[in-house]
Amino acid sequence: MNNPIPRRELGRQGLNVSAIGLGCMGMSDFYGPADDAVSLAVLNHALDIGVNFLDTADMYGINGANERLLSQLLRTRRREVVLATKFGNVRGPDGAFLGINGRPEYVRSACDASLQRLGVDHIDLYYQHRVDRSVPIEDTVGAMAELVKAGKVRFLGLSEASAATIRRAHAVHPISALQSEYSLWTRDVEAEVLPTCEALGIGFVAYSPLGRGFLTGAIQSAEDLAPDDWRRSNPRFQAESLPTNLALVAEVQRIAAERGCTPAQLALAWLLHRNPSLVPIPGTRRIARLDENAAAATLALGPQELERIDRVLAQREVAGTRYPAASMASVNA
Incomplete structure (x- = not known):
């Protein structure tokens, strides 16, 4: 890459990424088969080009497979990485989902287990992956503060916490980052969550910033996905939703072509212009896509371009919820 990737501050406690x-x-689960050797090449390349903020979770893959994958990188390049992982979504040894756990004793044991799998002595950014509605957030964050x-x-x-929960948590211990889904086709956080983060000085980490790959234009139907790809069950990828959602992608592609960038770069640059304390974390298993995404960090969009994108978003509805009904119950908690 010709231009260095700029840095951003998440929160007011000194977290620079x-x-x-x-x-x-996606290197370990949910999006079809992956190759660890290829994934490690992507991870090393990320550090080589200045992408130092790596995001994982203890539930990504059976028995913490993704954390174990990252441990192979961390053995030799730990000092170059800002390492984020998460706890709270519990899976059994066979990968079955067992629920959400935010009890203090679980927080402590989950952290120790992640440290062991990752092979490190500390985690830079530790998230509660989903809020446990049965445990006061003060108790969970109190254990995290310990x-x-x-x-x-x-x-x-x-992650995926409501504005009210964020305020209660932040009163116990400073929260440096809130991670939730945010993209051109998922803007729920704009109403209350983003303003709350801004008011409290909390950074925002946008996951699925490319609409789980849909906003790139590479996915035209569920048949473009591997048979075991989780997105086949996502409402926005269903046949009844596709015509509406593809119309939005077509508009994004049109604007990107005129701008001389890819749809993915336009979508990421739009997010970066929303807030100076916002960091998107697109996933990929390909070096070419990683380079493409990283280049968006230096893509400047002018006021007229941003206004045009906003007009498109106002005119183009999105069909389908961002998760199936059962999973929707655990977001914005």
């Missing part, structure tokens, strides 16, 4: 991060989930005092964690985060 690359303006584009790398979501690692991990900071113990030196096992540097900064704290939440």
Whole structure:
């Protein structure tokens, strides 16, 4: 890459990361077969070009497979990585989902297990992956704060938390980052969550910033996905939703072509222009896509271009919820 990737601050506690991060989930689960050797090549290339913010979770892959994958990189390049992982979504040894756990004793044991799998002595950013509605957020974040005092964690985060939950959590211990889905076709957080983060000085990490790949234009139907790809069950990828959603993608492609960039770069640049404390973490298993995404960090969009995109978004509805009904119950909690 010709231009260095700029850095951004998440929160007010000193967490500095690359303006584009790398979501690692798809390297181990949910999006069809993956190759660990290829994934490691992508991870090393990310650090080589300045993408230092790597995002994983203990539930990405059976028995923490994604954390174990990252451990192979961390053995030799730990100092170059801003490492984020998550706890709270519990899976059994066979990969079955067992629910959400935010109890203090689980927080402590989950952190120790992640540290062991990752092969590190501390986690830079530790998120509660989903809010446990049966446990007061004060209790969960209190246990997370103990991990900071113990030196096992540097900064704290939440994922898919509501504005009210964020305020309660932040009153217990500073929250450096809130991670939730945000993209051209998922803008729920704009009403309350983003303003709350801005008011409290909390950074925002946007996952699925490319609409789980849909906004790139590479997916025209569910048949373009592997048979075991989780997106086949996503409402937005269903046949009844596709015509409406493809119309939005066509508009994004048109604007990107006129701008001389790819649809993915336009979608990422749009996010980066929304807030200076926002960092998208697109996932990929290909070096070419990683380079493409990273280049968006230096793509400047003018006021007229941003206004045009906003007009398109106002005119083009999105069909389907972002998760199946059962999973929707755990977001914005």
